[in-house]
Amino acid sequence: MNIDYTPADEAFRQQVKAFIAENYPQSVRGKSRNEYGGKEDFLAWHKVLHKQGWIAPSWPEQYGGTGWTATQKYIFGEECALADTPMVLPFGIAMVGPVIYTFATEEQKKEHLPKILSGERWWCQGYSEPGSGSDLASLKTSAVRDGDHYIVNGQKTWTTLAQYADWIFCLVRTDPKAKQQEGISFLLIDMKSPGVSVRPIITMDGAHEVNEVFLDNVKVPVKNLIGKENEGWTYAKFLLGHERAGIAGVARSKRGVERLKKLAAAEQDGGKPLLDDPMFSRNIAELQIDLLSLEFTELRTLANESKGGHGPEASILKIKGTDIQQRLTELTLEAIAYYGNPYRPFAHDKMTNEYVPGPDYSHGAAQNYFLTRRTTIYGGSSEIQRNIIAKMVLGL
Amino acid sequence: MDFSFTEEQTLLRNSVQKFVQNDYTFDNRRAIVKSDTGWSHKNWMKFAELGLLGAPFTEDQGGLGGGPIETMIIMEEFGRGIVVEPYLGTVVLAGGFLRHAGSKAQQEKFIPEIVEGKRVFAFAFAEPQGRYNLADLAVTAKKSGAGYTLNGHKAVVIGAPWADHLIVTARTAGGQRDEKGVSVFIVDKKAKGVSCRDYPTVDGLRASEVTFENVALGADAVIGTVDNGLxxxxxxxxxxxxxxxxxxxxxxxxxxxxxxxxxxxxxxxxxxxxxxxxxxxxxxxxxxxxxxxxxxxxxxxxxxxxxxxxxxxxxxxxxxxxxxxxxxxxxxxxxxxxxxxxxxxxxxxxxxxxxxxxxxxxxxxxxxxxxxxxxx
The missing domain is CATH 1.20.140.10 (Butyryl-CoA Dehydrogenase, subunit A, domain 3)
Structure with missing residues (x-):
């Protein structure tokens, strides 16, 4: 056992650091995702990485991957997080991309992969439906074959950033008579198709990030089917289990702890920094120790995977990772005391009064706490993840 | 030992409950929160009509003669509707200051106005550096002739945009965090040198950052004893x-x-x-x-x-x-x-x-x- 990085790894880390320092997009520096003006802001960092050839480290080299070792990928992710780079949206690069290069036809690969890499085609995910959340396989959106088209009808929900999307990858029911998991297909749909409409869902923090997507007699060419008809569940499961690096958000949380310590040092309690308060510093220490355990759990998982292992350990990473993210936002809100109260408006609020009092680090902290509650709900809730561990790991 | 409520208390609960159920539906609340002012004056007058604004005051003062239990009943029912109107700031807090320590003149002037719904108060106690320490006060009130001159910044004053008057804690003596030397003042929001920057809060209320710049206060602005207000x-x-x-x-x-x-x-x-x-x-x-x-x-x-x-x-x-x-x-x-x-x-x-x-x-x-x- 050995946790040291090789000199080559260290050299690589320096290279990544230097690259980020030189190329961080100024247009989004210091902005949180909530403050992004639009599509361009989301894509600013994506385009920088694409130009460098670093946009899809996890992809096979032949499709545009970097050919890095697992350790290099880890280092890259860590350095990005520590430098607080914008997140690369997962829907193309981490989700539909791998499904396409693994299961799609050559023609489909040629059509989609370059545009995913360049960012010129924005993807969103059509999985959840109003009646199918945790029980995803009960989904009802139907696709009925009509010559060389499918006619798609149904409703998808919680569709992140669908307001910007060019394409949506959808799970649809192609065989209503088959057992639930066996009648599902994986379909790519152009959002400009007649019959597709998007309605915003405002979350309790005031943000507009998720949407409902309605599909009303949408004509989809059969050539947009991925793999075989009625085998979509296999591809969906592949996708859910695929991108596990980063699922725990360790590096981002580390960065969050640093930020929290800084603001707790700035906050005063009885004329002394809040960071010196034994109760508050205990909370931070507990969080750091949980994070440290998680970091090593992630490294063990990574090492296991590079040896070809592929287990449901991802559920541990998701449960503990999101718990830590939530506690971070909770402690941040606690640290700022009364300046947690002010509401930071969004562009779509059309509020005339945009004054937000208090130190910069307090702005939007309560809203961030509220929004982060979703992390234990989306992508398989913490309850569902525990079911997976109970069944798959413990054999219960 | 008895945890039952009196008949009057049950009637009080029923009337607040009825108001919340009928007039404070979730949709109505949303409309109030999104309105320009962020509160409903009509509701406030309804509270007056129901006697809620007079709940803790004596009958001589025009109130219902209630106590902590009546306040609890009203607040619990308001909690069920997440009522935004400033009952806490006006009736519970300002009302409390006036009841416990108000001079006869202060009580006679302000209490009937509160009871009738004509006067709204907000409690300005928090400061940017003070966290939860009520005595950590950088806002000062310096003796000036017969009265005081008020200076400083109060943070996140809930309900201030709706208020006519503020109850302000300020330092009149001692060091910034001394327990002694704290005094409480009633300040007219329209007084010269008072300025407010208003904003909405994450829970649907409105608040202000309040700045005092050489605000002149008379000796009669003090509630309770000077220097011993904590x-x-x-x-x-x-x-x-x-x-x-x-x-x-x-x-x-x-x-x-x-x-x-x-x-x-x-x-x-x-x-x-x-x-x-x-x-x-x-x-x-x-x-x-x-x-x-x-x-x-x-x-x-x-x-x-x-x-x-x-x-x-x-x-x-x-x-x-x-x-x-x-x-x-x-x-x-x-x-x-x-x-x-x-x-x-x-x-x-x-x-x-x-x-x-x-x-x-x-x-x-x-x-x-x-x-x-x-x-x-």
Whole structure:
């Protein structure tokens, strides 16, 4: 056992650091995702990485991957997080991309992969439906074959950033008579198709990030089917289990702890920094120790995977990772005391009064706490993840 | 030992309940919160009509002659509707200052105006550097002739945009954090040198950053004793904590009922999700958190009149229990509602947000754990 990085790894880390320092997009520096003006802001960092050839480290080299070792990928992710780079949206690069290069036809690969890499085609995910959340396989959106088209009808929900999307990858029911998991297909749909409409869902923090997507007699060419008809569940499961690096958000949380310590040092309690308060510093220490355990759990998982292992350990990473993210936002809100109260408006609020009092680090902290509650709900809730561990790991 | 309510108290609860059910529906509240002013003057006059604005004042003062129990009943029912109108700031807090320490002239001038709905107050006590320490005051009131000159900045003054008058804590002597040297003033918001920057809060209220620049105050602006205002402030804040606890249990009850109902109807894997034991136990824990919070709210309400130490301990104990329970109930109500719980459209998130901010008000769990430990 050995946790040291090789000199080559260290050299690589320096290279990544230097690259980020030189190329961080100024247009989004210091902005949180909530403050992004639009599509361009989301894509600013994506385009920088694409130009460098670093946009899809996890992809096979032949499709545009970097050919890095697992350790290099880890280092890259860590350095990005520590430098607080914008997140690369997962829907193309981490989700539909791998499904396409693994299961799609050559023609489909040629059509989609370059545009995913360049960012010129924005993807969103059509999985959840109003009646199918945790029980995803009960989904009802139907696709009925009509010559060389499918006619798609149904409703998808919680569709992140669908307001910007060019394409949506959808799970649809192609065989209503088959057992639930066996009648599902994986379909790519152009959002400009007649019959597709998007309605915003405002979350309790005031943000507009998720949407409902309605599909009303949408004509989809059969050539947009991925793999075989009625085998979509296999591809969906592949996708859910695929991108596990980063699922725990360790590096981002580390960065969050640093930020929290800084603001707790700035906050005063009885004329002394809040960071010196034994109760508050205990909370931070507990969080750091949980994070440290998680970091090593992630490294063990990574090492296991590079040896070809592929287990449901991802559920541990998701449960503990999101718990830590939530506690971070909770402690941040606690640290700022009364300046947690002010509401930071969004562009779509059309509020005339945009004054937000208090130190910069307090702005939007309560809203961030509220929004982060979703992390234990989306992508398989913490309850569902525990079911997976109970069944798959413990054999219960 | 008797935890029953009198007939009058039951009637009071029924009338507030009826108001919240009929006039303060979730949609109506949303419209009020989104309106330009952010509160409903019409509702305020309705409170006056129902006698709520006079609840804690004596009959001689035009009030109902009620006590802490009446305040608890009103606040609990308001909590069920997440009522935004400034009952806490005006009736409970400003009313408390006036009742306990107001001069005859102050009482005669302000109390009838409060009771009739003509006067709204906000309590300006927090400061950017002060955290939850009521005596950490950089706002100063310097003696000037017969009166005082007020200077400084009060942070996050809840309800200030709606208020005519502010109750302001300021330092009249001693060092910035000394317990001695704190005084309480009534300040007309229209007075020269008072400026407010208003903004909405995350839980649907409005607040202001208030700046005082050489505001001239007469000697008659002082409530209570000069330099020795801290015990008064602590007493009123403890009463405010009891009222907030009552508001919180009203909100928790709504969340628990909504969650149980949702889990009975929402089906996944072919059954209502309430059939899953892990969710059943979660809801049982939410229920127990609520019951414990009701108990501690009764406890603090009944102990407000006891010795200073007993009262402080009771208030801190309540604030700890309410803060923890509010967080558990709020977070899990959202979790069990899944994506729906995250939306602005459903009421659940709005109760969660209010419970979150109740934890901050007058000191969070950590603050009151320390205060309790220091008194025990």
């Amino acid at each position: 015990p008064l402030v602590e007493r009123v804040v403890d009463e405010g904590i009891a009222a907030l606890s009552a508001e919180a249990i009203g909100g928790m009850k709504v969340l628990n009922d909504a969650t149980v109902e949702y889990c009975k109807t929402r089906k996944q894997f072919g059954v209502p999700i309430g059939k899953f034991q892990v969710l059943q136990h979660r809801m049982v824990d939410m229920f127990m958190n609520y019951e414990q919070s009701v108990s501690i709210t009764y406890m603090v309400t009944l102990k407000l009149g006891e010795s200073e130490t007993e009262r402080k301990k009771a208030a801190s104990a309540a604030k700890v229990q309410i803060g923890k329970a509010g967080r558990f109930v709020g977070q899990n109500a959202v979790q069990l509602h899944g994506g729906m719980g995250m939306t602005d459209e459903l009421n659940v998130g709005h109760y969660f947000k209010r419970l979150t901010m109740i934890d901050t008000m007058f000191g969070n769990v950590d603050h009151h754990l320390k205060r309790y430990a220091s008194l025990d």
